[in-house]
Amino acid sequence: MILNVDDSDGARYVKGRILRRAGFWVLEAASGQAALSLVRQHAPDLVLLDVKLPDINGLEVCRLIKSDPETAGTLVLQTSFLYMSPSFAQLWGHPIDDLRHDPRSWLECVQAEDRERMKVAFDAMMIDGHMDAEFQLVRGDGKVREVRARAFPVSNTAGVFYRVAGICQDITQQKRAERMLLKEDRRKDEFLAMLAHELRNPLAPMRSAADLLMSCTPSREDTFKARDVIARQLHHLTRLVDDLLDISRFTQGRIVLHDDLVELRTALNTAVEAVRPLIDSRGHTLRLSVPEGPMPVRGDLVRLTQIFSNLLHNAARYTQPGGQLALEVASDGNVLIVRVRDNGPGLSPQALQAIFDPGTAQHGDKAQAISGQEGMGIGLSLVQKLVKLHGGSVHAESAGPGLGSTFVVELPAQPWQSWQPKVGKRASPMGAPRKVMIVDDNIDALEAMAVTLEAMGHMVVTAIDGPVAIVRAVESQPDVILLDLGMPAMDGFEIARRLRAIPELQHVHLVAVTGYGQPADRKRTAEAGFDRHLVKPVDLEALLRILDELGEAA
Structure with a gap:
């Protein structure tokens, strides 16, 4: 509660209005005696006390309040013609007396780029009676704060303006948070664009x-x-799905590579295979020039495939139908040089400088050449990051608009003597037949898994929901149950809980099948009673190992 003491009706009204808008309960008095009476009756938390009062001087009123044991603890703040709160003085960071002598001097403390705009806003307030604006304030110590100012002019009973009343709010932290949110929103948009771009390949x-x-x-x-x-x-x-949907890895800018000895030819072949439908649909001709012999590099096969599928995809996408594309590989013994050429719209010198920037590449010549096909900047930004992670470099070349483009990737070559091509996987030996129950509401997924396991000699029982699964599990006594977690009505966790409560099913091996594969997800399934956790799409080799382990345990 605040007691507002001022014999000027206008000033008392302005201060009271500001305080009530700020959420305070306000009492008002126009004289010293009235103020003393209200202090004794209501014990306010703060008294705003004008110095000049009609009956008792404000200083005397303050002395009387402090001399009375019942009111001595009351906080008294004396006001004058121009009142500025301590929090405002702290925010302002300049001598308050400067404002007392020249109220309009506040404009000199406004950041230069905001000063003219705030002068216009202040002048407009004198006409329309209101100002609500944000600006940057340069404090006396040189620090810049962001401020929201709300103010209105006050006139006396004769209608003559004599002061401005208002509130200044420090919104620096709020604006920083807004900018951070906008930055994260842009990162999200970039991520979604990259996700769509990568998954279509x-x-x-x-x-x-x-x-x-x-x-x-x-x-x-x-x-x-x-x-x-x-x-x-x-x-x-x-x-790709495993990596792209790891949001924490994406937001932290971390990409983890598998450190393997990779045959570059395999990555190039997979990349060409991925982009071939687009190349054919646009009537392009792709010329391949790849040397004989091994081309081992140290890196991640999937990420290397991403690099070249992105470059080929862009070449096919931005080159006019019926174009000429080329994929050329050369080596000097220490470096493998891969060139992706096209006879498309080409790049200006300005576009070449910004082509790998996701924020500006969309304004390049190629994006302008084919309207509505954004995303090249995201793909090339990813290409650059991945090439650097492999210890290489990438750059673009073009003789100018209309003269085609070439993207050059250089990767450190590994000694060919260290290359040992991987032989094809031998088919896993058939283990002992098991009775497997599959529980999944996705009929296609259920039938495909059932057919596969039956072809391998296992006995399969299926169920499309929880109640049916529980009944059939009791009837068939399976060795293992593959249980989808995302079931309607009764989810996988509830089904597992009920199955574990049935004494004759205590021997059953429960395997969670889900699209969620983070450590927290695996911990949750383990706590729910599952023995194993498989991530969709289920790796058949991993499933067969689980079935083999059942025999070993027995």
Whole structure:
């Protein structure tokens, strides 16, 4: 509670209005005697006391309040013609007397780029009676604070302006938070753009392979080719999803590489395979020039594939239909040099400087050449990061607009004598047949897994929801239950809890199947009673190892 003491009706009204807007309970008095009476009756937390009062001087009123034991603890703040709170003086950081002598001198403390705008706002306030503006304030110590000022002019009973009343609020932290949120929002947009860009690459050849398999009479050779394409691109897609959906890794700017000895030819072939549908759809011709012999590099096969699929994708995307593309590899023994050429719209010198910047690349010549096809900047920014992580470099070359572009990637070569090509995986030996229950509301996923396990000699029982799963588990007594967590009505955790409560099912091995694979997710499934945790799409090798372990445990 604040007691506002002032014999001027206008000043008392202005201060009272400001305090009430700020959420305070305000009492008012126009004389010293009235103020003393209200202090004794209501014991306010603060008395705003004008010095000049009609009956008792404000200084005497303050002395009387402090001399009375019942009111001595009351906080008294004396005001004068121009009142400024201590918090305002702290924010201002300049001598308050300067403002007392010349109230308009506040403009000199406004940041130069905001000064003219605030002068216009102040002058407009004198006309329309209100100001609400934000500006940067330069304090006496040189520090810059961001301020929101709300004010209005006050006139006397004759209608003549004689002062300005208002509030200044330090919003520095708030504005910093806003900028941080905007920055994170931009990062989110970049992430989503990159996500869409990266996931479409392996999806395209998978779609083409699926279309081939669904054609009327695919040859045996075409069937095997389509199967291999789907397997390779599915592996690539799984790694991409695992990495791209790790939000904490993305926001911290961390990309983790697998440190392997990789045959560069494999990465190039997979990249070409991923972009081939786009190349063919736009009628381009792709010329390959790759030397004979091994081309080992140290790095991550999936990330290397990302590098070259991005470059090929951009070349095919931004080159006019019927264009000429080339993928060329050369080596000087120590460095492998990969060039991706096109005869597309080319790049100006300004665009070449900014081409790897995700914030400005979209304004480059290529983005202008094909309107509405943004995303090149995101892909090239990722390419640059990945190449650097592999110890290499990347740059763009172009003779100018309309003269095509070349992107050059240089990677450290490994000694070819250290290269030992990986042999194909041997088929896992068939273990003892197991009785497996699959619980999944996705019929396609359920049937595909059932057919696969049955083809390997296992007995399969299926269920599409929790109640059916519980009944069939009791009836069939499976060795292992593959349980999808995202079930409707009764989720996987509840199903597991009920299964664990049935005595005759205590021997059953419960395996959680889910799209969530973070450490916290694995901890949660373990605490819920699951024995193992598999992430979708389920790795068949991992599942077969679990089934083999059942036999070893027995």
